[in-house]
Amino acid sequence: MELWDVFDRLRQPQNRTVERGSVADKNDFHIIVHSWVRRKSDNKLLISKRVKNIFWGGYWQVTAGSVISGETSKEAAVRELNEELGIKAEKARTFLLFSYRCMKNQEKTASFFVDSWLFEIDDIDSKIEIILQKEEVEEAKWCTFEEMIDLWKNGLFMPVEQTWSPYFDILQKTLKKPETIQSLKTWGSAELRLSKTTTPELDASLILSYVLGYTKNELFVNSANKVSKEQIFDFSKLLYKRADGLPVAYITGQKEFWKSIFKVSPSVLIPKPDTELLVELAVNLIRARIPDQSVQMEKKLNLADVCTGSGCVGISVFLETINSNISAEKLHFVLTDISEKALSVAKENAQRILGKNAKNIKFVQGDLLKPLLENKCVFDIVLANPPYVPSKITDELLQDGRSEPRLALDGGVDGLDIIKRLIPEVWQVLNKNGILLIETGEYNAAQTAKLLTNAGFSDIETFTDLGGQPRVTQARKP
Known part of the structure; x- marks a missing residue:
């Protein structure tokens, strides 16, 4: 038998x-x-x-x-x-x-x-x-x-x-070049073209880079190099995960954002390129308030990053700021998230990317700004990338097996549930002339602007991303 x-x-x-x-x-x-x-x-x-x-x-x-x-x-x-x-x-x-x-x-x-x-x-x-x-x-x-x-x-x-x-x-x-990097890229791309991914060649290259420990450039330069049978089998198993819908970032455990490589896991939302606009706007605000090292400040500039997830926004803003000749000692960052697992990922990213400067960042677990309100904290700038995707669209997005946390996506029926709770809390923690930068995406930027107006904010402006979609809304507390 x-x-x-x-x-x-x-x-x-x-x-x-x-x-x-x-x-x-x-x-x-x-x-x-x-x-x-x-x-x-x-x-x-x-x-x-x-x-x-x-x-x-x-x-x-x-x-x-x-x-x-x-x-x-x-x-x-x-x-x-x-x-x-x-x-x-x-x-x-x-x-x-x-x-x-x-x-x-x-x-x-x-x-x-x-x-x-x-x-x-x-x-x-x-x-x-x-x-x-x-x-x-x-x-x-x-x-x-x-x-x-x-x-x-x-x-x-x-x-x-x-x-x-x-x-x-x-x-x-x-058959022409068996067991080479190029042959693996060829059949890996073919396997993924049969799946729902819209970027099969890129996905195959990223997964292969991860398996071989190569950068994208090294993968290209060494395309004729031989690979082992063990590496081929490892590659194929990861291809099946991608074909089933699992994002490349969760497969490799990392995602490039701004100028750093961030650790990610299914506990956090995968950093998106469009969110880099939030980083850019925040850095410009900080530079305007602290032009250079010669400026004497009576107190630190206080910033909060709400719904921080992997920490990609807050950490990137901090890193870009200190790379602009602004002392880390002039900054105090607080990163918050409701998820303990997400905060654990953010802490690890801060230690790895910022090194000793990570001491200037405090991590707080809690629902939006509630723990900061309880401690009567005040801030000059609040950054937020809250869940803002309407529930029905969230359901559709998660059907492809991407495995991103619903907690970080679902903003309720109209996508505004979390935003409606967040805006009055931001008002309470902001200093006079304090600024809120909030990512709301294309789903409800206009509605968010109205909510901010009704809450008393002024100088409200929505910025579009590279795709021309409304992405980040800025508002000032007068």
């Missing part, structure tokens, strides 16, 4: 086996191998023709089969070549060309991963002997890639593209 090891959709072993062909759940996966053979003398590929009385009988094929329980993928690929064609491939040069996931929609139908292997056989120094497995293989022959494609176009080659549409395109490209 042949047994298969069972894996989940991310290729994590489930520590159980099933009898061959008896997988009863589409969420259970097993592994299939394709064993391509290329001979050294002319780079032709070896294909075989299945006997007529079996599944896919009469079709030409790549040697293939399932991985048996306890086997590695490579061991299975070697075994299949030996069983079906009598080829001993243990000592051949071996490459893992690509791997992909095939998920079935029907219940009680097995889903699977396919690992496509290449074995380069030396036929110059020794003859390649082929011994057919008569029960399954009728004929074998050597052919060029183009000759094989002609068979496929004429309906004579097994339609493996039904399991993964870019199969033959990626096969051709990876």
Whole structure:
């Protein structure tokens, strides 16, 4: 009885086996191998023709089969070549060309991963002997890639593209430079093009950079470099996470924002480029109030960053300010968030990015400004990026598997629930002529401006982002 090891959709072993062909759940996966053979003398590929009385009988094929329980993928690929064609491939040069996931929609139908292997056989120094497995293989022959494609176009080659549409395109490209950075980028992009991501090439490059420990520039410069089979499998597993909707930032655990790399986790919202406008406006305000080091100040400039999340706004503002020849000792920042886990991420980012200057930042857990009001704190500038997405749109955004915290997105039915509570609290903590900078996005910038007017604020102005969308609203307490 042949047994298969069972894996989940991310290729994590489930520590159980099933009898061959008896997988009863589409969420259970097993592994299939394709064993391509290329001979050294002319780079032709070896294909075989299945006997007529079996599944896919009469079709030409790549040697293939399932991985048996306890086997590695490579061991299975070697075994299949030996069983079906009598080829001993243990000592051949071996490459893992690509791997992909095939998920079935029907219940009680097995889903699977396919690992496509290449074995380069030396036929110059020794003859390649082929011994057919008569029960399954009728004929074998050597052919060029183009000759094989002609068979496929004429309906004579097994339609493996039904399991993964870019199969033959990626096969051709990876055969040229197997197990290189470029080949991984090629098939990684192809895998993600089948998902909902709108940036498959970029996502594949970012994930590959993370796996290899390269910068984006290093990835480009070293595109011809070889990668290990372990790195290929690591890359493929992360690709499946991205294909399922998990953002690249959560996969890599980091996101570039402003001029720093921030740690992120599913406990915090991923920093967005549009939010950098909030940083820019805040830095300009601080520079206007503290032009240079020569200005003598009786007290520190007090700033609060509400709903700080990863701390990307407050930390970036602080860093940019001290890089503008303004002493850190002239600044006092308070970063608040209702989530203890989010504050933990923000603290770690502050320590890593600001070093000893992190001592000038205080972290406070609580609902908006409530803990600061209780301690009668006052501020010159309040920064806020609160949840402002309408609930219905939040539901739609979270359907793609992005896993961002609803707490950081959902602003209620109209997106204004948190903003309506925040504005009167800001009024109470601001000094005279204090400034509020609040990101409200395209959903409700106009309504926010009206709420600020009704609350007594003046000099209200909304700034647009690079996409021309209303992004940040500024208001002054007279």
